[in-house]
Amino acid sequence: MSIDVIVVGLGFGADFAPIYQAHPDVGRVAVVDADPDRTAAVADRLGIADRFASLEEALAADGWDAVHLLTPVRFHAEQVQQVLRSGRHCASAVPMATTLDDLDALIAAQDESGRNYMMMETAVYSREFFHAKRLLDDGRLGRLSYFKGDHLQNLDGFPEYWRGYPPMHYVTHALSPALALADTRAESVRCLGSSRLTPEHVGVAGDGFGTEAGLFKLAGDEALVANVTMSFFQLGRSYLEGFSVYGDQGALEWPQLEGGPMKEFRMAPLTEARRGREVTAVDVEPSGAPELLPAAIRRFTSGGHGGSHPYLVHEFVSSIVEDRAPRVDARTAATWTAPGICAHQSALQGGAEVQVPDYGTR
Ligand SMILES: NC(=O)c1ccc[n+]([C@@H]2O[C@H](COP(=O)([O-])OP(=O)(O)OC[C@H]3O[C@@H](n4cnc5c(N)ncnc54)[C@H](O)[C@@H]3O)[C@@H](O)[C@H]2O)c1
Structure with a gap:
């Protein structure tokens, strides 16, 4: 079986279209962008004949099995529902949505449509995540004991719609590795906002903070x-987007500077010769798991976001071909997105504990 895929939004989407073109289970690929010049430039460069002027035009066309949305965040909730209602499978860039009501609506849309929804969470398909999972499964971390996550990125000069965006509404890259490794959900959160937005940074979300620091209590x-x-x-600090995981026998820590080596820690048994157990640290450069991919798309693991893009495409396409739910279906996506929505609520309430809804699976 081969499926035809429409890629919508050709900023980040321009990285994904060639992976679909190369995937052995994908037939035709079409592209859509609200900016016709951008559509033409990307389609010409990639040799794509099928182009649509809008999502509506694309959905009105016959055929086409699936749509991958990489449009600005404010469109995700409505466009995902449009795609699912049209009878197509839908992949969406993060975040799933920015309100709890929209998360519920997307779960309902997935269930009612009987089609696949997948949130394309790069963090859980990065080479660093594959390495952490291996350490955990091999027992080298021992019992999980603590997680850290950071996503520090200066958005000055980004498209206007990012102005004042609540940082916790984008929590999935920094939190989902912890939830995936612990195989659980966040039960509640206490979050404080730091650095009140100055007038030139306030956007449509209203008053808020440049930085938000949250403690998520995991269920279990x-x-x-x-x-x-x-x-x-x-925040006068260079870009950092990663996670660290700690167990009672070892740990894996994200580098201080993006692109540097991760540190893997191993703790030795206690001896009489010293107080405290000895811990050694080694540099690691994770290689991911390209053997899980069709040979035709392995070359894309050299790309951004920890080489995650081809794994995401492969999981979305395979889930359709194999007629099964994708790894990050609507309930899992809500489980990873809602904690950030609740964290921002907590920050607006001065750090009050906010319970995170339970979506029943993770
Ligand atoms: N690591 C990650 O997972 C990651 C990284 C980058 C971006 N993203 C997500 O990808 C999405 C796109 O990000 P970006 O940086 O490319 O944004 P962008 O604003 O730079 O580009 C968005 C593109 O979508 C087009 N567009 C806007 N509205 C449209 C509509 N209604 N229909 C069709 N096309 C439309 C725009 O013309 C533009 O070309 C966002 O949701 C962002 O959160 C995720």
Whole structure:
């Protein structure tokens, strides 16, 4: 079986169209962008004949099995529902949505349509995540004990719609690795805002903060916590987007500077020769898991976001071909997105504890 895919939004989407073109289970690929010049430029460069002027025009066309949306965040909730209602499968860039009501609406749309929805979360398909998962599965971390996540990125000069964007509304890259590794959900959050937005940074979301620092309590008896810092404005610090995971026998820490080596820690047994257990640290450069991919798209693992893009495409396409739910279906996506929505609520309430809805799976 081969499926035909429409890629919508050709900023970030221009990275994904060639992966679909190369995937052995994909037939035709079409592109759509609200900016006709951009559509023409990308389609010409990639040799794509099928182009549409709008999502509506694309959905009115016959054929086409699936749509991958990479449009600005404010369109995700409505466009995902349009795609699912048209009878197509839908992949969407993060975040799933920015209100709890919209998360519920997308779960309902997925269930009612009987089609696949997948949130394309790069963090859980990065080479660093594959390495962390291997360490955990091999017992080298021991029992999980703590998580950290950071996404620090200056959004000055980004498209206008990012102005004043609540950092925690984009929490998935920094939090989902913890939730995926612990195989659980965030039960509640306490979050403080740091650095009140200056007037030139306030956007449509109203007053808020440049940085938001949250403590997420994970569900389960282990009393696990994920400590996540999100910052988009007013922080004089270079880009960082990653996670660290700690167990009672070892740990994997994200580098201080993006692109540097991760540090893997191993703790030795206690000896009489010293106080405290010895911990060694080694540099690691994770290689991912390209053997999981069709040979034709392995070359794309050299791309951005930890080489995650071809894995995301492969999982979305395979889930359709194999007629099964994708790894990050609507309930999992809501489980990873809602904690950030609740964290921003907590920050607006001065750090009050906010319960995170339970979407029933993760
Ligand atoms: N690591 C990640 O997962 C990651 C990284 C970057 C961006 N993103 C997400 O990808 C999405 C796109 O990001 P970007 O940086 O490319 O944004 P962008 O604003 O730079 O580009 C968006 C593109 O979509 C087009 N567009 C806007 N509205 C449209 C509509 N209604 N129909 C069709 N096309 C439309 C625009 O013309 C533009 O070409 C965002 O949701 C962002 O959050 C995710």
